[in-house]
Amino acid sequence: MLRRHEFIEESRKQWSSESAFVASMAAAAVGLGNLWRFPYIMGENGGGAFVVAYLTALIVVVMPIMILEVAAGRLSEGSTVGTYRQVGRFGTFYGWFVVLVTVAITSYYLVITGWTLGYAVDSVRGELRVFDEFTSGYNSLWFFIATTVLAAIVLARDVTAIETLSKLLMPALVAVVLFLVFQASQTPGWGEAKDFFFQVDWSRLWSGQLWGFAFGQAFYTLAIGQGYLVTYGSFIPRKTHLPRACLTVAGVETSIALLAGWMIFPFVFSFGLEPGQGSALAFETLPRVFDQLPGGGWLAALFFGLFFAAAFTSSLAGLKVVTAAVAEEFRLRNGTAVAIVTGVMLVLGTASALSFTPLEWRIAGEPVLDVIDRVAGGDVIIFSGVTGAALLCWFIPPHRIRTVLGTANRWWEWRVYLVGRYLPVLVVVWALIVFARNQI
Template sequence: MFRKHYFIEESRKQWSSEPAFVASMAAAAVGLGNLWRFPYMMGENGGGAFVVAYLIALVVVVMPIMILEVAAGRLTKGSTVGTYRQAGRFGAVYGWFVVLVTMAITSYYLVITGWTLGYAVDSVLGDVRVFEDFSSGFNSLWYFIAVTALAALVLARDVQAIERLSKILMPALMAVVLFLVYRASQTDGWDETRDFFFRVDWDRMLDGSLWGFAFGQAFYTLAIGQGYLVTYGSFIPRKTHVPRACITVATVETSVALLAGWMIFPFVFSFGMEPGQGPALAFETLPRVFTGMAGGGVLAILFFGLFFAAAFTSSLAGLKVMIAAVAEEFRLHNTNAVILVSVVMLVLGTASALSFTPLEWRIAGEPVLDVVDRVAGGNIIIFSGITGAALLCWFIPPQRIRTVLGSKSRWWEWRIYLVGRYLPVVVLLWIMITYGASLIGGH
């Protein structure tokens, strides 16, 4: 018993304050999901219609689940598996499912983080290339290995290292993004971007696939159903106001995602490029921007350096979910858990890394990375988030969650349990209606 207690206490060193938690959680949320994934998802899914659907999903559904997951982590002060075990035997099984989902996402996330490191290095060397040239060799593999090793070194020092990084990097990243938005506003593509954001094709709002992508992106960027929130919530200091902290994180995350669109699309339209280019959108567009810009060399160093930093802190969050679960469930020292998880990541991530090398590893003609991103970062994330919320809301009494929210108002408690308990029913009905309509249409 003492040995189990020792490992739980060792892995539960707290954030120093509520602002420190907000900075660290924002750094985990603000990463590739905002700067890389949001613009290309928006480009592929109708611009303004996607933004509207995304914001509705965020406010109505995702925010209550985010607060619930953070509160649950604070309540149990355990890993993802330990937290969901409070909901019964199936809860523990689901907890491991979450760890596996996070493992799949992080395996390719580290590859893309490696791309950002490679671009940061190239910008220092004055040789920023478009993605096709960058990936013509084995850069994806070598930088993936380097990033994974660097993450292992940072995580061996536990949460204080993440906190210190986050406090420095987030303000600097925001400053560079805002400057690039200002420069983008001076381009010929600014007016077209404004139309792309604000001209909504309301007919598309009836498209179920649009809502699927919007909900998937909202769940992805706020790390719903991935164990991040539960794990980071387990480190929260006692006096933290959970709803306020989560709203702050969500506001920062959404602002950066929208600013990323305003930063990238004016240049996309100015260069006559298509917005629906997919995962390589940012890496195809920004090198062209910096090459043709006065002082672009210095700006490239700043941007790609901070782009790497944002991606890296998000990678640390994903790895921390797995490390906390492995250390706690198998009673391992933090360092041993870090080594074990890092080795697993190197094995799993290699397939995604090699899909953007001359070997061109594919699944059904698509790069492995693209397939894993679409599957693990889409419907599986939505399923995971909804299932986790249902388990917490149906099997953990509201009064227990209330004790750790840090808020005297019961409004958030009411909203959390309304969404958590009845969203699965709504989704099931929607699937049945959609499936039934498709069968009728087929006949």
């Protein structure tokens, strides 16, 4: 067990620069949230109407909360639990709640990361299969275990390991995605995909369910309410212009999410597939795509290799949130904390992995993984993000946040506090209205 000063010295290794923070934070959130989750959530929620709701939520509400969470981490230079402890005893409980949410999300996230690893391996072997064939055995379980162990090995080092991976792999992934979007533009389904994106059924914007999914995806895209931003912000260099860095990260993440939609849906319509088929959308569509393209085998290996890298850095980010909290709160060395967290993930993630094997583990007829994603990746992170913003804005004086924003522009402070203070009130009012309508 470490003494206080030894723990601080070991755990407070910062990103080397603002650009390193941006690259690492973008890589942490770009992963599956954009390439896997955004297209399938969009496909299930009506296309264009969902995009309008998603972008509105992102710009008006989610961006200020993102800046607030990173600023809070920079202010405390501690883990998620240590950061929220600043607001009092309830803040400590909330900090651990965030860690538990991240545990739940990361446990199934590692399973999907394992799918990308499996597809990368199959691509290299020239045996790329559609999703039902890939999961006909126990691939989902074996690749989940392999991914979790590999993540533990990388995380046992320090943040520079994540930083190096991010700088090298992100540009290559974006290049491959852009190439696939170009290929998609040549398909007969391109016109139908354009209609799916741009023809908005405005009546759907009156649906509370649509806005719930849009806010859930926006919170998921920018990793709100999950401890990522607080933890990564605690390693940010002091000279960083925080709003500029956050805007850059948000712009990259949102662009990749939209490009993923343009990459997937033209092929979905070209092959006559159903856009609302759920979490297997990308893994069902892309093998068919590569089978049709000249040199598709090599391209598949490159794409799924980079897809795995993007998902893997996101998994590392989730694990970093949890290990940072465990190490700091219990004064453990990084290696010990990593070992404990890895064991927990192997136990919890097995349920999600087995839901896509011949055992077909289900909850109320739905795969365990899908249930956890829908609950933890939707309503729970919205509640978590809104609650965290309220705690930070009502209990931490504005001037303290101002000192770590890295800019003299008071407009940012005003916007962050306007959203953080009054969004929770609006959410409570909205919930009461919905409850009252259901009683009538």
